[in-house]
Amino acid sequence: MPPGHDGREWDFHKDAGLSVAKYFQELGALIPQLPYSALGGIVTIFLEAFAEQRTLFVFGNGGSAASASHMMCDMNKGMSDVNASKRPKVMALTDNVPLMSAWANDSGYEQIFSGQLKTFVKPRDVAFAISTSGDSPNVLLALETARESSALTVGLAGCKGGRMKGLCDVCAIVPSDNIRMIEDLHHAMMHSIFTAVREGLLMGNTRNTLARAASF
Numbered sequence: 001m002p003p004g005h006d007g008r009e010w011d012f013h014k015d016a017g018l019s020v021a022k023y024f025q026e027l028g029a030l031i032p033q034l035p036y037s038a039l040g041g042i043v044t045i046f047l048e049a050f051a052e053q054r055t056l057f058v059f060g061n062g063g064s065a066a067s068a069s070h071m072m073c074d075m076n077k078g079m080s081d082v083n084a085s086k087r088p089k090v091m092a093l094t095d096n097v098p099l100m101s102a103w104a105n106d107s108g109y110e111q112i113f114s115g116q117l118k119t120f121v122k123p124r125d126v127a128f129a130i131s132t133s134g135d136s137p138n139v140l141l142a143l144e145t146a147r148e149s150s151a152l153t154v155g156l157a158g159c160k161g162g163r164m165k166g167l168c169d170v171c172a173i174v175p176s177d178n179i180r181m182i183e184d185l186h187h188a189m190m191h192s193i194f195t196a197v198r199e200g201l202l203m204g205n206t207r208n209t210l211a212r213a214a215s216f
Helices: 012-033 036-051 063-077 097-107 114-120 137-148 163-167 179-203 206-214
Strands: 055-060 089-092 126-131 152-157 170-173
Touching (some): 012 179, 036 055, 036 126, 036 152, 036 170, 055 063, 055 114, 063 126, 063 179, 097 114, 126 137, 137 152, 152 163, 163 170
Parallel strands (some): 055 089, 055 126, 126 152
């Protein structure tokens, strides 16, 4: 019997609906607690990097790997109406499976993102980490590599941010230890970042957009 029903017989149609409603109520209660200032800081960093024609590298594990690929897709295809000279350069380190498997097999799984960054990252590029726990070894190593290369580091995390928080110039943390809700809100946060960045690039007025983002 599913938990939380106090010994009652499980009525699928009624109780499933209550469980679904409860999930969304709890998810909704987290929204006012989101770190809006940190999200504005991430928008600012992205706009500055894109103004300098720098590259954004995004990465994560599991569901966060899917989020990284989703972010890359949005930031590339979703900016198709932006002037070609201003479009973001975004690369998801989660998408080259042969390369990831080579690093994992030959050097260890913790190297799968760091190894790629050592090849591609340049000063003032941006490393964007996504981790529900904030403690994934390969994410942490990638952030360390980015910092060693004088790149900027930002991230989305959950719980209390883990060790990742200390390795990010800006880290937006969902204040929850529920992995599913963290992932849900990470997607919403990424869409909010995308929307703000796209607006800034379409406006073509980076200074005003940066000022507004800073007060997000």
